[in-house]
Amino acid sequence: MESHDLRIFKHVAQLQSMSKTAEKLGYVQPNISQRLKGLEVELGVKLFIRNNRGVTLTNEGKILLNYVNQMTVLMEEAKAAINPHKWREPLTIGASQTISAVKIPQLVSAFLKTNHTVDVKIRTSEKLKLLEMLSYGELDGLFINGEYNHSQFEAVYSYFENITLISLTHDQLKKQHEQTLLVNSDPSCVYRNTLFDFWRKRNDKEPAIIEFDSLEAILQAVSEGLGISLMPADVAQNRKENTIHFQELKEKIKIEFVIKQRKQQRHSLKKFIHFLQS
DSSP: OOHHHHHHHHHHHHHTOHHHHHHHHTOOHHHHHHHHHHHHHHHTSOOEEEETTEEEEOHHHHHHHHHHHHHHHHHHHHHHHHOTTTOOEEEEEEEOTTTTTTHHHHHHHHHHTSOTTEEEEEEEOOHHHHHHHHHTTSOSEEEEOSOOOTTTEEEEEEEEEEEEEEESSHHHHHTGGGSOEEEESOTTOHHHHHHHHHHHTTOSSOOOEEEESSHHHHHHHHHTTSOBEEEEHHHHHHTGGGTOEEEEEEEEEEEEEEEEOOSOOOHHHHHHHHHHHO
């Protein structure tokens, strides 16, 4: 197996598309297909299931991807160990937009003060996509709330987050049952679902809702008086100067840092876990 072919294989596995891989790597698609075909012939197994929407990994493909990810980790660590002035240790962390708004930057900032050789990247997306990225090795770890596959992932750190209702005026908070709920469009968003639970405990009818794709859009909508929303208390506190009113709730949200259950972990991830746990 050639490292070049394995690099192409990893990109196709992550993007689930030969055409997108060709575009990203600057190749023509037949070249990508030929390389993968040669790899499948060499190994004697099918690595991908091809369909109209792209490709998905076979069980054998998933096994190979796990080994490729381990080899990638070792090569990156070797470069960083040999020449730390040129190569930094990569660490890619995932989180939803709302979870990553305040707490995660604070943690990363504190971590980097004593770990200058680590190159941290934050990836934000929907929960299911983030779990898929963690599974495929695109993420080293993920800050998450709620259910996940405990046979595939494990939590190594957790914290509890205070949450608060926010509105433009105090009167809106007093008359919550009359307000439109401003929520993230991601159905798995913990703040969206917590707000719905809060509403249903106090009201019989279904609420009017407006969905947004970003935290900043929700905050702007609250500032325009379109309705009420629910945020981490830290986010609301940072917006106090914008005259947004808030009401902290008794409920707390548990956030866990989850990693893939595997033997091979890059040194930067071990450092970050040690930082979190200490």
